[in-house]
Each structure stands twice: as structure tokens, then as C-alpha cells.
Amino acid sequence: MFRPLELFIGTRYIRAKRRNHFISFISVVSMLGLIIGITALITVISVMNGFDTELRSRILGMVSQATITGVADSMPNWQRALAIAERNPHVKGAAPYVEREAFLRGNSASQGAIVRGILPDQEPKVADIGSKMIAGKLSALTEGSWGIVLGRDLALQLGVNLGDKVVVYAPVISVTPIGAVPRLRRFTVVGIFEAGMQEYDSGLAIVNMHDAEKLYQMSGPSGIRLKLDDLFAANRVASDLGKQLGDAYLARGWMQQHANFFKAIAMEKMVMFIILSLIVAVAAFNLVSSLVMLVTDKQSDIAILRTLGSTPRSIMGVFMIQGMLIGLMGIVIGVVCGVALAINLPSIVDWIQNITGYVFLPESVYYINNVPSKLRWTDVGWITGMAFVFSLLATIYPAWRASRTQPAEALRYE
Helix, strand or coil, X not given: CCCHHHHHHHHHHXXXXXXXXXXXXXXXXXXXXXXXXXXXXXXXXXXXXXXXXXXXXXXXXHCCCEEEEECCCCCCCHHHHHHHHHHCCCEEEEEEEEEEEEEEECCCCEEEEEEEEECXXXXXXXXXXXXXXXXXXXXXXXXXXXXXXXXXXXXXXXXXXXXXXXXXXXXXXXXXXXXXXXXXXXXXXXXXXXXXXXXXXXXXXXXXXXXXXXXXXXXXXXXXXXXXXXXXXXXXXXXXXXXXXXXXXXXXXXXXXXXXXXXXXXXXXXXXXXXXXXXXXXXXXHHHHHHHHHHHHCHHHXXXXXXXXXXXXHHHHHHHHHHHHHXXXXXXXXXXXXXXHHHHHHHHHHHHHHHHCCCCCXXXXXXXXXXCCCCXXXXXXXXXXXXXXXXXXXXXXXXXXXXXXXXXXXXXXX
């Protein structure tokens, strides 16, 4: 611990007017470097958090948090599997579904898509697609009505709207007097949804589960979708259910199904953290040059203090305190600026877009059409601690050099 004398002298050097203005300039530059580096690091990490949260919410709004499927196309004894899943304390909702590929033909074009069969009264238990409807209602998918709900981009590509007909070709062969032909059925468009993700808006069609079973000649659903009380317990819950259900079933969590996607985001966040940490490190180690010049400038002061009885350890403490105070001022200002910028970044970006007319994230290209930002105080704590450690390390060599000053040598030419 530093003693009162070292604290007093160190803080006095901070307040004192420097004879060498270049040293003051270097100190200010070091502080500004810390401020800019910490501000940039907090802002970028918050934006990465925002993208991760936004994409995760959009993906999980359309897919299940966990699924149970059978080994074959249809799921044997799915009612038993549903009952076992609902008994799990972490499962908040469960619903059967059918999911197969199909070829859709509309008024002006044809398009391949995934056809998902659901039970409209059970679907809200596992997904919030009902809240993403921009036309029609999900409840219109009644059994035998042969209705279909399309993603917005898929409906535009097919050139259809509410009430129009869409022909669905299933990859199932039917034998007729004229030969083998694929099964097809004419559906009526009863709804259009917009999930905000190109993958679903342009490639997903939803029908009633029983209609899907008839179209694909299936004896039961493809699987069961689950909603959990804890997103990050999905893999553990899936493993537990897999053991209870046996080898005839496969249980998977959302992190397994989209593992590569979220691992890529986590990797990008880590790489950005490392790169921007180097900026903070460079700014912190600029303190070395300013403190070395300060030590040279204060040779006579150091010699007088040594003559009056100060120990090398005490001299070292004086200059470490001074360097740490400069670093702390930069860190505090940088954290305040970074937190303020991270919190207000979406509104700042919107303001810039309104002024310039330039859209940073075009909706036609990206999943997200705004710049999200989510500040996490744990990240702020890690960044603050890292910057403080860099500043502390930067003070060691100049302070050690000051402690090695010999009074006789320093005062020889005074």
C-alpha cells in the first residue's frame, strides 16, 4: 500500500504546472488515447451484444427452443413423447408439427420452400408467430380448409395475396393411370407474416398440421417443438428427454441446431474485443514515454527527496501514483463516454440516417434494419479492469527508473 507522503507528492505533481509543456502534452495524448479506446471498446461490444440478442430473439420467435423428432419421417407414438416432455419441469409448452420441403406455384412465379404444419391452437405455446402476422390470422388454418400462411417475401415472389390460390407440389410420388406424378394440392392464402429474417420471410409456408399429414401421406407429425423456462438449459433438457424417450427419438436444443451461427457471432465479438484492447494497450503504454520524460525532468526533486531520507520504494510509489492517476482519469472519462454512447447509439444512428439519407443497414440486404445496442455492465467491468491493469503495468518501468536515481549524480550540475 502507498503511504500518505507518496500520495501527497504524487497528487501534487499532477496538479503542479509543468516546466516542460511537451511532457504535459504527451500525458494529455495518453489520456485521450485511453478515453477513445475505452469508448470504442464499450460501444462495439454493446453493438455485438445487441446483434446477438436481436438475432437470437428473431430466430427463436420462429423456431422452437428444443425439438423431439423420430428416426423416420413421421414420429411413432407421439402422444407418449408429448406427455413425457410436458412432465419435464423446464418445459413451459409443447406442440406437434410437420416440416417438409415443397415446391410452390403462385400467380406469377414458382418457388421452393419449407412447408410447416402446425396446430393453430397449440402453436402459441412454443412460438410467437401469431404476433408477426401482417395480414390475415393464424387461426384461419383450420383442418380441411386447405389454407396457407406465407412469409412476406415468399408471397411477393409468388405474386399472391390474401384469397389467392397457391399450388403446393409435395416430393411424394402418386401412381395414376398416366404414370407416376408428384402429389399436389391447391391452397388458399389466408395470412402473411413477417419475421424480419430473410430465411423465414422468403422460404417458409405454414399450413394446418392435419392437412400437411394428408398432403405428404404421413401417419403422424414430424416431431414436437418445445418452449423452455431457460433458453440456455436447452441442451441439458434435450439430453434428459432423450434418455427418457429412448433410441427411437432424437431430442435437440436450439443451440445445437444453430450452433455455427451463434459461435460465429461469439467469435466475432471475441476478435473485436482483442483488436480494440490493443488500442487501449497502446494508449496505456503511452504513459511510459510521458513518465520517463517526467522522471528525467524531476531528477533534482528526486535527489532532494532521497537526501531528505526517502527510500527508493517511496520514490517508486510517487511516480506509480502519478501514472495511475493519469490512467484513472482517462479510464473514468472513457467509461462515462462509452456507456453514454452505447445507450444512445440507436437514436444517434437514426438521427444521422435522417440527416444524410444514407441507410447503414438496408432491409433488403440485412436481417436487421437498425443498429441494436445492448449494454452489459459485466463487459464494462472487464474493460475497466483491463485498462487499469494496462495503466498499472505502464508505470512500473518509469517508477523503477526513478527509484534508481543517485542523489550525487542528479545534483552534480545543479
